Amino acid sequence: MAGQAEGLVVLGAIAGAHGVRGEVKVKTFTEAPETIAAYGPLTGDPGGRVFRVKGLRAVKDGAVVRLDGVEDREAAEALKGTRLCVSRAALGEPEEEDSFFHVDLIGLTAEDEAGTKLGTVIAVHAFGAGDMLDVRLDETGKSVLVPFRREMVPVVDLKGGRIVVRLDDEDEEAEGDSA
Structure with missing residues (x-):
């Protein structure tokens, strides 16, 4: 969605x-x-x-x-x-435990594994090969796409309003190329 x-x-x-x-x-x-x-x-x-x-x-x-x-x-x-x-x-809650509606992810705070705020999820894109979270980084104002896979997003805490993301060196370098 x-x-x-x-x-x-x-x-x-x-x-x-x-x-x-x-x-x-x-x-x-x-x-x-x-x-x-x-x-x-x-x-x-x-x-x-x-x-x-x-x-x-x-x-x-x-x-x-x-x-x-x-x-x-x-x-x-x-x-x-x-x-x-x-x-x-009208959507109710997802039936599966590790299932999420895209709309529920938008607006979540993105943190690194140490709990430092990195930015905010501004969109979820479904390009066909898997969903991507569009995270606007606070430090630069740029956005970075993060594959929505457990190894890149190990924690989704809807009640806490946050996700934990792992950005690799390529993502950090690509920040300057994203808008």
């Missing part, structure tokens, strides 16, 4: 119309495309129109979705670019 604004979590974005009957192609940010409908009605962009999913089928790179009130291609095309959100509360 990606992004957070006003207590909302973005689960997907409408990529455009699919066919002539009002279906939309959605790029989903959920683990499985079909789960975008599992959390109840979707809000289009923070504070926008509320959509109820009438039908859905998973396709390559997302899902084809029929939304209540979207009846033709023109109405579907008008929604292109709309982000589909739910409240963070």
Whole structure:
């Protein structure tokens, strides 16, 4: 999952119309495309129109979705670019102990193993080969990408609002190259 604004979590974005009957192609940010409908009605962009999913089928790179009130291609095309959100509360808690929602990691303090504050997690990126934490370093204001693997992030303490990260020499050198 990606992004957070006003207590909302973005689960997907409408990529455009699919066919002539009002279906939309959605790029989903959920683990499985079909789960975008599992959390109840979707809000289009923070504070926008509320959509109820009438039908859905998973396709390559997302899902084809029929939304209540979207009846033709023109109405579907008008929604292109709309982000589909739910409240963070609708997600509940992750089922597995070492599982985290991306939105819960954003804003955590990043510390080294000695407990020294390094910076703050500003984003989580899913590039396909594994998630990366984008950490803005306090000392330089630059950001560094840290692979979200146990050997690089041995501690995630959501209640304490912190993570422990291991930065190697390459990450510290790359700081100057990141923005």
